[in-house]
Amino acid sequence: CANPILRNTNFTSSVDLSTSLDSSVQTRIFKIIVIGDSNVGKTCLTFRFTGGSFPEKTEATIGVDFREKAVEIEGEKIKVQVWDTAGQERFRKSMVEHYYRNVHAVVFVYDVTKMASFQNLKTWIQECNGHRVSPTVPRVLVGNKCDLVSHIQVPSNTALKFADAHNMLLFETSAKDPKESQNVDSIFMCLACRLKAQKSLLYRDVEREDGRVRLSQETDVNKSNCPC
Numbered sequence: 001c002a003n004p005i006l007r008n009t010n011f012t013s014s015v016d017l018s019t020s021l022d023s024s025v026q027t028r029i030f031k032i033i034v035i036g037d038s039n040v041g042k043t044c045l046t047f048r049f050t051g052g053s054f055p056e057k058t059e060a061t062i063g064v065d066f067r068e069k070a071v072e073i074e075g076e077k078i079k080v081q082v083w084d085t086a087g088q089e090r091f092r093k094s095m096v097e098h099y100y101r102n103v104h105a106v107v108f109v110y111d112v113t114k115m116a117s118f119q120n121l122k123t124w125i126q127e128c129n130g131h132r133v134s135p136t137v138p139r140v141l142v143g144n145k146c147d148l149v150s151h152i153q154v155p156s157n158t159a160l161k162f163a164d165a166h167n168m169l170l171f172e173t174s175a176k177d178p179k180e181s182q183n184v185d186s187i188f189m190c191l192a193c194r195l196k197a198q199k200s201l202l203y204r205d206v207e208r209e210d211g212r213v214r215l216s217q218e219t220d221v222n223k224s225n226c227p228c
């Protein structure tokens, strides 16, 4: 691997995309990045979606961990490739360009028990915009750690206003609470569903780079028929 801090800790399936591309050229891969302050629970959320459980112990993500989950939407098999990014500046600075390159959707995460993580969303959105991510790339907002009911600092209506102002859907959930697992799944499934509806997201300019695959995209949100 050319970059020593690009780690692959895929839990559910092989992430050898060059192999999967050869054997199944028709499988679309949706790259979804998960962004936000350190400690908000990005790793736990992505683990919950791809692995179906809450990790007992996590360490600060270094660079990126990417995980995949194969899903089926309206009869089409799709690979959701989730990029669990590092929240700490020192662990992410050399990777930022990779995060945003050819991204299909963005998940912004804050911690409902930590107001600073909500206030910092502005900075994360600025970073995203600064990397020429098209406004047609769907974005969602996730307030995590809702199980810590007595510690909530970010009121739902404040978060909702912010989400509306930035044209994002809001999910308030918990990676920890097993009763919320469907809600966590729906974050990623909703995005996959929207991306699937963007019929022009095709297999163009497939390139290989460091063993990974890049897909370029043309999008037309007006054609979206996503139920959410």
Ligand SMILES: Nc1nc2c(ncn2[C@@H]2O[C@H](COP(=O)(O)OP(=O)(O)OP(=O)(O)O)[C@@H](O)[C@H]2O)c(=O)[nH]1
Binding pocket: 036, 037, 038, 039, 040, 041, 042, 043, 044, 045, 056, 058, 059, 060, 061, 062, 085, 086, 087, 088, 144, 145, 146, 147, 148, 173, 174, 175, 176, 177
């Ligand atoms: N109570 C509760 N704790 C959570 C939840 N999600 C994550 N945590 C805890 O929050 C801490 C940080 O979780 P991570 O998923 O590692 O945070 P991160 O956003 O990936 O952090 P970086 O990798 O440094 O960017 C860990 O101690 C988790 O156990 C949740 O939904 N509820």
Ligand SMILES: [Mg+2]
Binding pocket: 042, 043, 044, 059, 060, 061, 084, 085, 086, 087
């Ligand atoms: Mg992490």
